[in-house]
Amino acid sequence: MGWFRRKSETIAVIIGVVIGLSAAFYGYFRKNHAPLSQREIATRVLAEYVGKTARPKSVVIISNPFSQNPGRPAEVYAFQKASETGLRKGFGPNVEIKVVFPKLKPEAERDANAVSIDPTVTTPLSYLVAENAFDEIAREHPESEIFVSLIGLPVNSASSAFWLKPGPPRLALLLPDFKVLVDPNAVRAAFKSGKIVAAVIPKPGVLLPDGATSSDYKGEFDKRFILVTSDNIDQSLRLLLR
Numbered sequence: 001m002g003w004f005r006r007k008s009e010t011i012a013v014i015i016g017v018v019i020g021l022s023a024a025f026y027g028y029f030r031k032n033h034a035p036l037s038q039r040e041i042a043t044r045v046l047a048e049y050v051g052k053t054a055r056p057k058s059v060v061i062i063s064n065p066f067s068q069n070p071g072r073p074a075e076v077y078a079f080q081k082a083s084e085t086g087l088r089k090g091f092g093p094n095v096e097i098k099v100v101f102p103k104l105k106p107e108a109e110r111d112a113n114a115v116s117i118d119p120t121v122t123t124p125l126s127y128l129v130a131e132n133a134f135d136e137i138a139r140e141h142p143e144s145e146i147f148v149s150l151i152g153l154p155v156n157s158a159s160s161a162f163w164l165k166p167g168p169p170r171l172a173l174l175l176p177d178f179k180v181l182v183d184p185n186a187v188r189a190a191f192k193s194g195k196i197v198a199a200v201i202p203k204p205g206v207l208l209p210d211g212a213t214s215s216d217y218k219g220e221f222d223k224r225f226i227l228v229t230s231d232n233i234d235q236s237l238r239l240l241l242r
Helices: 002-018 023-031 037-054 074-091 106-110 133-140 184-193 217-224 233-240
Strands: 058-062 096-100 146-149 170-174 196-202 225-228
Touching: 037 074, 037 146, 037 170, 037 196, 037 217, 037 225, 058 074, 058 133, 074 096, 133 146, 184 196, 184 233, 196 233, 217 225, 225 233
Parallel strands: 058 096, 058 146, 146 170, 170 196
Antiparallel strands: 196 225
């Protein structure tokens, strides 16, 4: 019971943090006392791989809508800036990048704590974004070949038009929680088909130290993260569904 109570308290804290911060990264990085520069490292390596593999001309970055609210803690804006900086460095100047913020469910806009969220999920925004949020972004940006999501996937992704549509938009994901897709075979198939080009996940058991990272960003990435692609999805699947 003590463990369950502590677990419930932790989830409550995460949900509260979502109001001001990117849920996927704040919970992970703050837990491990990691510097903000690690977010830039993760997004840069992700973008470099996607850029070389998919060769997109146009990319949409799906970001935390709460980061657009004024009066939030400084980390809110720093996290968003670091993400964009890493992606822009990784994709380079020849890729058009648009930053978008998906719509939230009306009840989430009023009170995020009022929304029912799986207590084991690490991306609460999966439950807070509107059910058609990603479909709407796809309609508004038909030219976009890649969606880079900084907030995970919506819980209804497997039945959404953007997911079921062959070809673009293809996906690149930062610290996603694939449990929202329910079926492990759907996750594997998405990588194998190229619908998901790549995902960055934390390396198991790594405690990220305080302090600045070195200029060897690829080496720093390898210490902390795993880049999951179609080449290693079979070996990495169990890590994606923890």
